[in-house]
Amino acid sequence: MTSSSAVLPADALAGLADADTQRRAALLVQDAFAQVFRLTVDGDDAAAGEGVAQLGNALGNWSAAADDGDGRVLRLALLLSGLDQWGLAYCQAFGLQGLPALSALLGTLRGGLDATDDSRLQRHYASIGAAEGNAIDFKVDVRRAIHLALWHGAVASEERDEALRLAAQLGGMLVALTREMPELGWRLVADALAHIQIQCLAHGLAAEGLAREATEALFAALARELPASCRDEVMATSARVVMNWQQARRPH
Numbered sequence: 001m002t003s004s005s006a007v008l009p010a011d012a013l014a015g016l017a018d019a020d021t022q023r024r025a026a027l028l029v030q031d032a033f034a035q036v037f038r039l040t041v042d043g044d045d046a047a048a049g050e051g052v053a054q055l056g057n058a059l060g061n062w063s064a065a066a067d068d069g070d071g072r073v074l075r076l077a078l079l080l081s082g083l084d085q086w087g088l089a090y091c092q093a094f095g096l097q098g099l100p101a102l103s104a105l106l107g108t109l110r111g112g113l114d115a116t117d118d119s120r121l122q123r124h125y126a127s128i129g130a131a132e133g134n135a136i137d138f139k140v141d142v143r144r145a146i147h148l149a150l151w152h153g154a155v156a157s158e159e160r161d162e163a164l165r166l167a168a169q170l171g172g173m174l175v176a177l178t179r180e181m182p183e184l185g186w187r188l189v190a191d192a193l194a195h196i197q198i199q200c201l202a203h204g205l206a207a208e209g210l211a212r213e214a215t216e217a218l219f220a221a222l223a224r225e226l227p228a229s230c231r232d233e234v235m236a237t238s239a240r241v242v243m244n245w246q247q248a249r250r251p252h
Helices: 019-042 045-064 069-094 100-111 115-130 136-156 160-180 185-203 209-225 228-249
Strands: none
Touching: 019 045, 019 069, 019 100, 019 136, 045 069, 045 100, 069 100, 069 115, 069 136, 069 160, 136 160, 136 185, 136 209, 160 185, 160 209, 185 209, 185 228, 209 228
């Protein structure tokens, strides 16, 4: 368990993709996934093909704008990693067998690589997960967006079973993060809880009814299921983030 005051591990990929680049990659992934998810749901094959081609071109251009070959391929690896994470999370949360438009986009992004760049891509993709601190700004932003999207799905649901099921799926993902990332995963969980509370305070969400029940169920499950070694740190850190946000909004 790493205390909140400890120094974060070094990001071995920061020299090729700095924090701003990583955050930009996370935002591009979020926008691209939203589009391919909508294209899949709409079920229009022609529109999906055109949309995937446009997305592939835009994302490819962003990757190609890096200063050198390794930077270009790392950008692509970040995009693929993020899209994979979004796709897995949604398939698990909504019981989907697959997302055809997402699969097509992933194929488009990899399709133009020669053997050398494909080998580089595999190496950089593996390096993202090789150490918890690698591409940490990217990881934080991707996971935050996924967690908030699933929470919004839960609180927007009009069916109690669906709302509680999504909240339970999200809770399971957050608990799993602490196992997958034993050093930093708790920070991502605290980040998710803090931003859920901030959304509630800023926009009056989950104040009553089913939305409140689902949110309370999520927090109760985490308090019950998180390992004792990190539960108090998660709750204290998320509370501190919310308090800082509230203080920053007060008139001086």
